[in-house]
Amino acid sequence: xxxxxxxxxxxxxxxxxxxxxxxxxxxxxxxxxxxxxxxxxxxxxxxxxxxxxxxxxxxxxxxxxxxxxxxxxxxxxxxxxxxxxxxxxxxxxxxxxxxxxxxxxxxxxxxxxxxxxxxxxxxxxxxxxxxxxxxxxxxxxxxxxxxxxxxxxxxxxxxxxxxxxxxxxxxxxxxxxxxxxxxxxxxxxxxxxxxxxxxxxxxxxxxxxxxxxxxxxxxxxxxxxxxxxxxxxxxxxxxxxxxxxxxxxxxxxxxxxxxxxxxxxxxxxxxxxxxxxxxxxxxxxxxxxxxxxxxxxxxxxxxxxxxxxxxxxxxxxxxxxxxxxxxxxxxxxxxxxxxxxxxxxxxxxxxxxxxxxxxxxxxxxxxxxxxxxxxxxxxxxxxxxxxxxxxxxxxxxxxxxxx
Amino acid sequence: xxxxxxxxxxxxxxxxxxxxxxxxxxxxxxxxxxxxxxxxxxxxxxxxxxxxxxxxxxxxxxxxxxxxxxxxxxxxxxxxxxxxxxxxxxxxxxxxxxxxxxxxxxxxxxxxxxxxxxxxxxxxxxxxxxxxxxxxxxxxxxxxxxxxxxxxxxxxxxxxxxxxxxxxxxxxxxxxxxxxxxxxxxxxxxxxxxxxxxxxxxxxxxxxxxxxxxxxxxxxxxxxxxxxxxxxxxxxxxxxxxxxxxxxxxx
Numbered sequence: 001x002x003x004x005x006x007x008x009x010x011x012x013x014x015x016x017x018x019x020x021x022x023x024x025x026x027x028x029x030x031x032x033x034x035x036x037x038x039x040x041x042x043x044x045x046x047x048x049x050x051x052x053x054x055x056x057x058x059x060x061x062x063x064x065x066x067x068x069x070x071x072x073x074x075x076x077x078x079x080x081x082x083x084x085x086x087x088x089x090x091x092x093x094x095x096x097x098x099x100x101x102x103x104x105x106x107x108x109x110x111x112x113x114x115x116x117x118x119x120x121x122x123x124x125x126x127x128x129x130x131x132x133x134x135x136x137x138x139x140x141x142x143x144x145x146x147x148x149x150x151x152x153x154x155x156x157x158x159x160x161x162x163x164x165x166x167x168x169x170x171x172x173x174x175x176x177x178x179x180x181x182x183x184x185x186x187x188x189x190x191x192x193x194x195x196x197x198x199x200x201x202x203x204x205x206x207x208x209x210x211x212x213x214x215x216x217x218x219x220x221x222x223x224x225x226x227x228x229x230x231x232x233x234x235x236x237x238x239x240x241x242x243x244x245x246x247x248x249x250x251x252x253x254x255x256x257x258x259x260x261x262x263x264x265x266x267x268x269x270x271x272x273x274x275x276x277x278x279x280x281x282x283x284x285x286x287x288x289x290x291x292x293x294x295x296x297x298x299x300x301x302x303x304x305x306x307x308x309x310x311x312x313x314x315x316x317x318x319x320x321x322x323x324x325x326x327x328x329x330x331x332x333x334x335x336x337x338x339x340x341x342x343x344x345x346x347x348x349x350x351x352x353x354x355x356x357x358x359x360x361x362x363x364x365x366x367x368x369x370x371x372x373x374x375x376x377x378x379x380x381x382x383x384x385x386x387x388x389x390x391x392x393x394x395x396x397x398x399x400x401x402x403x
Numbered sequence: 404x405x406x407x408x409x410x411x412x413x414x415x416x417x418x419x420x421x422x423x424x425x426x427x428x429x430x431x432x433x434x435x436x437x438x439x440x441x442x443x444x445x446x447x448x449x450x451x452x453x454x455x456x457x458x459x460x461x462x463x464x465x466x467x468x469x470x471x472x473x474x475x476x477x478x479x480x481x482x483x484x485x486x487x488x489x490x491x492x493x494x495x496x497x498x499x500x501x502x503x504x505x506x507x508x509x510x511x512x513x514x515x516x517x518x519x520x521x522x523x524x525x526x527x528x529x530x531x532x533x534x535x536x537x538x539x540x541x542x543x544x545x546x547x548x549x550x551x552x553x554x555x556x557x558x559x560x561x562x563x564x565x566x567x568x569x570x571x572x573x574x575x576x577x578x579x580x581x582x583x584x585x586x587x588x589x590x591x592x593x594x595x596x597x598x599x600x601x602x603x604x605x606x607x608x609x610x611x612x613x614x615x616x617x618x619x620x621x622x623x624x625x626x627x628x629x630x631x632x633x634x635x636x637x638x639x640x641x642x643x644x645x646x647x648x649x650x651x652x653x654x
Contacts, residue, residue: 352491353491353493355453355454355475356487356491356493357493357504358475358476358479359452359475359476359484359485360501360545360549361504361505361507362476362504364474364476367476370493370496370504371493371496373495373496374493374494374496374528375495376495378495
């Protein structure tokens with residue numbers, strides 16, 4: 001057995017490389033109990049409304065399975081699809097031996113103080129697995145809900161798409177309407193096996209004083225496809241994440257898409273790194289960032305380690321009137337025969353575009369909103385229609401509030 | 404009616420329109436000639452209300468209202484529309500959406516697009532990678548949806564291939580209520596009398612004259628309207644003796 005506990009203890013005070021340092025002692029970690037719910041309909045209307053904004057539907061319409069965690073307690077977890085498992089991670093670690101091999105396998109427990117805390121004071125998280133060959137067409141939904149003021153919610157998730165399977169996950173992180181201050185630490189490990197397809201769409205809906213540190217690493221085997229979408233359009237005090245994916249099998253493909261909206265007082269530092277380790281692997285990182293007062297850092301890193309790989313990075317930023325966007329695209333070709341490219345642009349809305357729309361009858365505000373919506377409407381290939389609808393809804397919701 | 408009185412306009416520090424007087428009655432279409440840089444586009448952009456074209460003197464009236472300092476969107480709502488020569492690309496905004504914006508959702512975009520052979524572009528981002536001819540068809544499509552009373556065309560035939568020139572020409576003709584219909588219920592004379600739409604067309608090549616009838620031709624030279632005559636006559640004159648002739652009239 002690996003000495004996870006020992007390593008975590010050693011890393012307890014280890015500052016992260018990126019993002020402002022957070023005083024973990026300022027947040028409580030004691031467990032907060034909530035009753036398990038057989039029927040999510042029993043949730044309060046306020047909670048339901050909040051969850052639906054992150055794509056999590058308490059009515060479970062067109063969903064294959066659901067996981068809901070409130071503060072530190074799992075209040076619902078079940079699968080409605082044969083060949084799909086949705087299990088709280090603490091239960092899975094006790095009952096399924098295979099899980100232990102996947103736990104802290106891709107993310108090092110001693111990465112920094114946040115991973116250490118996720119080991120030392122784990123508040124559950126989920127294991128979602130599609131068994132070999134099973135096609136889970138309707139999305140599985142997972143929600144991390146924070147209700148207790150000042151809590152540090154430390155979760156660990158493991159997602160496995162076994163050989164030849166197809167799995168779509170929509171995961172929402174949200175805070176209760178009254179909550180202001182809290183910390184969310186999320187560790188995620190993704191395994192996309194041979195010829196499997198996994199789409200993972202995360203929508204965040206935080207509060208103004210929320211701190212968020214996410215640590216995630218994925219591995220994609222031969223012929224596998226991993227789509228990783230991230231949407232955060234609500235205020236957050238400080239958000240930092242830099243998910244990494246290893247394309248470790250011939251022909252593996254990864255695509256990262258992120259949509260970020262920075263509000264005044266928000267700090268976002270969001271990246272994506274894809275390491276192309278085998279021939280014929282492909283990668284794409286596309287981000288759109290808009291700020292109307294927040295400070296956004298958008299990072300991207302493509303690393304080509306063998307010949308015959310191809311990857312593209314695109315980041316576009318729009319500064320509405322205040323705020324900052326810092327785009328840091330990186331390309332690392334380690335041998336000949338790699339094809340890596342990037343394009344980055346940061347600017348403001350062109351006056352010419354506004355006037356063009358105004359000459360078609362839109363007011364200046366309507367024209368601006370139309371351009372912003374267009375800017376954020378990235379076509380993400382390979383998503384089931386339910387997920388596309390959720391993303392569109394998040395975009396619509398955001399520009400209603402921003403304008 | 405569009406009435407322009409003693410209009411003076413600056414772009415940056417440069418005076419680009421000097422004491423322009425122009426009157427367009429309901430149903431009338433004028434052709435605007437002039438060499439590059441003479442101020443033709445500036446005149447249309449000023450009528451449309453682009454703020455970088457600063458009116459330093461004179462007035463513009465439309466439908467009896469003083470629109471000299473009215474914002475672009477209010478002019479559009481009052482019934483002024485423009486077909487641009489180089490419109491901007493707007494990422495993520497589809498052609499279909501532009502038609503909805505122009506018509507306030509009141510037209511069948513598919514049926515309209517078919518008329519200008521533009522159906523396959525409906526789901527494309529507006530103007531993204533459009534060729535010269537595609538831009539013109541897209542602009543006309545938007546004007547068809549918008550139905551303005553005063554239509555401003557900035558070189559509608561430039562960059563259009565021969566195959567599409569008649570489509571563009573005939574569409575403009577229809578937009579300006581200047582098409583001729585065989586067996587129409589009304590006599591052509593009555594149709595002409597009932598014409599209300601006004602047009603101002605910039606042309607370089609004059610090709611458009613083969614498709615669109617016009618009441619007057621005007622020459623703009625170094626910011627001054629120097630000449631008013633029959634459009635065919637002006638066009639033939641410029642073809643024969645060039646714009647150098649305009650220098651003599653501009654002094």
